[in-house]
Amino acid sequence: xxxxxxxxxxxLVELLVVIAIIGILVALLLPAVQAAREAAxxxxxxxxxxxxxxxxxxxxDTHKKFPALGCxxxxxxxxxxxxxxxxxxxxxxxxxxxxxxxxGIMSQASAPGGGLxxxxxxxxxxxxxxxxxxxxxxxxxxxxxxxxxxGESPSLLTYKVCVGDDYYQNHFALNNNSAFNxxxxxxxxxxxxxxxxxxxxxTVMMGEVAGGGFANDVIGGVAVNQQPWNPAACVxxxxxxxxxxxxxPVRANFRPTSGRAWDGRxxxxxxxxxxxxxxxxxxxxxxxxxxxxxxxxxxxxxxxQVSMGDGSVRFIGQTIDVGNQAVDDVQVPGSRKSPWGVWGxxxxxxxxxxxxxxx
Numbered sequence: 530x531x532x533x534x535x536x537x538x539x540x541l542v543e544l545l546v547v548i549a550i551i552g553i554l555v556a557l558l559l560p561a562v563q564a565a566r567e568a569a570x571x572x573x574x575x576x577x578x579x580x581x582x583x584x585x586x587x588x589x590d591t592h593k594k595f596p597a598l599g600c601x602x603x604x605x606x607x608x609x610x611x612x613x614x615x616x617x618x619x620x621x622x623x624x625x626x627x628x629x630x631x632x633g634i635m636s637q638a639s640a641p642g643g644g645l646x647x648x649x650x651x652x653x654x655x656x657x658x659x660x661x662x663x664x665x666x667x668x669x670x671x672x673x674x675x676x677x678x679x680g681e682s683p684s685l686l687t688y689k690v691c692v693g694d695d696y697y698q699n700h701f702a703l704n705n706n707s708a709f710n711x712x713x714x715x716x717x718x719x720x721x722x723x724x725x726x727x728x729x730x731x732t733v734m735m736g737e738v739a740g741g742g743f744a745n746d747v748i749g750g751v752a753v754n755q756q757p758w759n760p761a762a763c764v765x766x767x768x769x770x771x772x773x774x775x776x777x778p779v780r781a782n783f784r785p786t787s788g789r790a791w792d793g794r795x796x797x798x799x800x801x802x803x804x805x806x807x808x809x810x811x812x813x814x815x816x817x818x819x820x821x822x823x824x825x826x827x828x829x830x831x832x833x834q835v836s837m838g839d840g841s842v843r844f845i846g847q848t849i850d851v852g853n854q855a856v857d858d859v860q861v862p863g864s865r866k867s868p869w870g871v872w873g874x875x876x877x878x879x880x881x882x883x884x885x886x887x888x
Contacts, residue, residue, distance in 0.1 A: 567672065571829045574670040574687075574737065575842045581667060581688055581735060582836035584624035594721045596620040598690060598714040599702075599793015613647055614716060614793035617690060618668065625667050633660040648792035649681045649784075657683070661791070668790055672828040674741035674749075682788025687740065689800040689823060690714040691733045691835075694873035694880075696803060696813075696822045696858045697758055699795050711867075711877040713838060714799060722838075726879035729838030733875045736835040736845075737827040738800050738810070740787020744779045747772070747809050748826045749787070751780040751796075755811035755822065760803040760869060761854040763811035763822050775809055784817060786810065795821040802876025803858070803869055806832045806847040838878075845872075 589595050599614035622631035637656050638645050646652070646661060662683045670687040692699040693712020701708070702716035709715065713725060713734055725732050742749035745768075752766035752775045768774040780786075789797040796812060800823035804810070807826050813819040825845060827833035832846040852870030866880050867873030874882035 567829065570671040571834070574672060574827075574829070575834050577667045577670065578688055578735060578737070578834055578836045579840070579842050580625055581621065582840040582842070584621040585734065586840055587624040588621055589722065592719075594719040595713065597717055597719050597793075598692065598710075598795065598799055599716045601717075615645065615648060616789075616791055616793035616798040617714070618686060618790040618798060622665075625665070627665060630660060630663060630665075648797075649683065649789050651679070651681060651683050665790070670737055670739070670827065673737075673739045673787065674828075676741050676782060676785040676788050677743070678783045678785075679788070681784050684790040685740070685787055686790035686798060687737055687787060688735055689738045689798055690735050691876055692795055692799045692801050693876040693878065694802045694858070694867045694869050695876075696760075696801055696820050698820065699799070699801065700818060700820050711880065712802070713878050716793065720878075724878065725838050727874075727877065727882060730841065731875065731883060732838040732878045733802060733835045734838045734840075736800055736825045737829075737833040738786060738823055739826045739828055739833075740785045742782075744782040744785075745775045745777070747775055748807060748828065749785065750775050750782075750810070751786060751823075752776070752809055752811045753778050753780050753815050754813075756813055758857040758859065759855055760822070760851070763804050763809050763824075764854060766809045766811060778815070780812065780817070786817075786823065794818055795823060799823060800825055802867075802872050803851075804854075805849060805851045805872060806845050808847075835875075 585595055596617040599616050601614055619634060650657060651662060664685050668686045673687045675685060676682050691712040692710045692714055695711045698708050699710050703718040713732060722729060739748050744750050747767060755763055766775050768776050786796055794817060796817035803822055804824040808824050810824045811822040825833045832844055834842055834844050836842050849872045850870035851872045852868050856868040866882055867877050874880060
């Protein structure tokens with residue numbers, strides 16, 4: 530009498546079918562997983578910006594003014610004579626639970642015969658390793674890749690303060706030039722809330738500026754020798770053959786805009802509301818100490834985040850109205866409405882524009 534044998538294994542055809550089904554499911558689920566991860570990164574990024582915005586307001590509560598974009602000093606005798614400027618990011622350290630780092634920096638600044646190193650110094654002494662070469666978690670967006678070269682990038686900074694719809698003179702300190710930046714921040718200028726005449730809820734205080742990648746990337750790179758004063762000329766630095774790239778000349782990735790949290794110049798710690806979000810960034814000269822048309826940018830799809838003067842965080846889409854990009858910035862000081870649309874108006878603190886609703 531024959532017994533029926535039970536089959537205990539898959540056939541080759543069945544195995545191939547199962548593998549195919551698993552492959553299809555993975556292909557369907559992967560975009561959703563990636564989208565969920567990016568949503569988490571964007572939320573973390575927004576929380577960082579909220580924390581920095583609150584730090585600005587806590588600084589204001591303590592000192593009755595917001596910090597300057599940058600200022601010379603902190604103990605170095607060369608400051609103001611060799612272009613050494615220290616950024617707002619140092620001033621706000623105590624308000625983001627970085628008291629020990631701030632105290633260490635200030636102890637070096639006040640030491641007999643001391644003084645802080647250059648903001649880009651990446652030497653190997655104890656002070657530099659313990660204090661100067663520190664990446665602060667609240668300063669970095671998790672979606673932003675680090676620079677390829679950290680040689681002159683001791684401390685990363687994704688979040689920059691707003692110099693307004695201003696290119697013509699935004700690298701000047703107030704004591705060296707009679708014109709005010711139209712935004713909330715300028716070198717050697719400390720303002721209070723009352724100075725924001727358009728209202729803190731209508732004025733951008735801080736925003737994302739992505740770094741990393743390659744020197745000729747639109748997001749993260751900088752086009753240099755951009756001496757026309759209008760945003761359209763900067764936008765035209767996109768490579769027609771590859772819109773994600775810039776045309777030469779560009780700034781080497783050896784000195785990316787995201788690499789010097791302690792350097793108080795617009796190239797490193799400021800941005801302008803001229804070119805629309807995720808557009809090119811441009812610089813007037815070949816180095817990082819000239820006028821800077823830094824542009825809001827991020828690796829989040831569709832735009833980037835800002836914090837308004839009241840501390841609220843908002844997402845700015847890259848399709849926001851940017852007005853007439855062909856208009857030159859000839860630095861008309863005082864109150865005037867921005868010619869660069871809603872985006873320009875959001876950057877100016879006393880242009881007489883009232884912006885409401887979604888943008």
